[in-house]
Amino acid sequence: MAIISEEIGDIFSAPPKSILIHACNARGAWGSGVAVAFKQKYPYAFRKYNARCLSPPTGSKISIKQHQANVVGTTLLIPPPKATNQRQVSKTPHYIACLFTSLDYGKRVSPPEEILKNTGNALKDLAKQVAEIRELREEMGNCHAVRINSGRFGVDWQKTKAVLQGGDLDITVVRPEGEDKADEAGGKLEQPPAKGEKAKGKTLPTGINTRGCNGRASIRASAESSFEKQMRGVKRKVGKDPDDGDEHREDMQGQALARTHPGIAKRRKKMDLDR
Known part of the structure; x- marks a missing residue:
């Protein structure tokens, strides 16, 4: 039975060569939750991960979707860059x-x-890869992880922790101070409000219906408000246009004519048609 200890801190402050564990989807996206931080701090690792998701094995005729389905339940262990790339080593x-x-x-x-x-299944795959690397006497530190599956995947952390305890790897779970309240919420992290929902202590932009009983009218009012703003801008621009000197033109009966386009007015004046 593996030892799973928890502490408060920053997982990215783990000693060099440590193994940082986090849960991923098989679509090649690190777009939310802690995955965004991994993507920003380890762009080299993200490229490797993305390539694994979107590139079936060489010579394979299976589709990308089938390949992604086969990837689920496995682990991609990405080593740090080699020392020849010192700049990348410092990042990863x-x-x-x-x-x-x-x-x-x-x-x-x-x-x-x-x-x-x-x-x-992924933990078993990871334990196998770690054992193979350590047999080669490669430098490798201890395992550190976030509370995997408990964020965007919405799985009770205590259930995931039980799975980790049944594995073969001792893991230190590192969490920020804000996650202390997750246990009180059943192990799930608080999610941001969905579109159209009102967050506590926050107000939504004007024109958005928060009661949900008259959504179309609210959207229409917002669109009209935006249109009026645009028209006000157009009117201001038109008001600033220079006078083309054509506002007093009259027909043979003395009726005022509509203003002529500035370009036409200039040509008429040049041809001496307006006197």
Whole structure:
């Protein structure tokens, strides 16, 4: 049974050569949650991860979707860059372990039961890869992880922790201070309000209906307000146009004629048609 300890801190402050573990989807996207921080701090690792998701094995005739389905339940262990690239080494001093626990993300994220099963399989794959690297006496530190699956994947952290304890790797779970309240909420992190919802202590922009009973009228009012602003800008520009000297033209009966386009007025004046 593995030892899973928890501490408060910054996972990216782990010693060099440590293994940083986080859960990923198989679509090649690090677009929300802690994955965004991994993408910003380890662009080299993101490119490797993205290529794994979008590139079937060489010589394989399977589709990308089938390849992504096969990736679920495995782990991509990305080593730090070699010392020949000192600049990149400074950006990526850790091993990055991408556990493919969900096929998709967002509204199409895998069910919690599947995510937990995939987590167990991915951990076995990671333990195998770690053992192989250590047999080669490669420098490799300890395992550090965030509370995987408990953010955007919405899985109870205590259930994921039980899966980690059943694995073969001792892991230090590092969490920021803001995650202390996650246990009180059943192990799930607080998610940002969805579109159209009103967050506590915050107000939505004017024109957005927060009651949901008259959405079309609210959207129409917002659109009209935007149109009026544009028209005011147009009127201001028109008001600043120089006078073309054509506002007093009359027909043979003495009736005022509409103003002529400035370009036409200039040509008429040049041809001595307006006297």
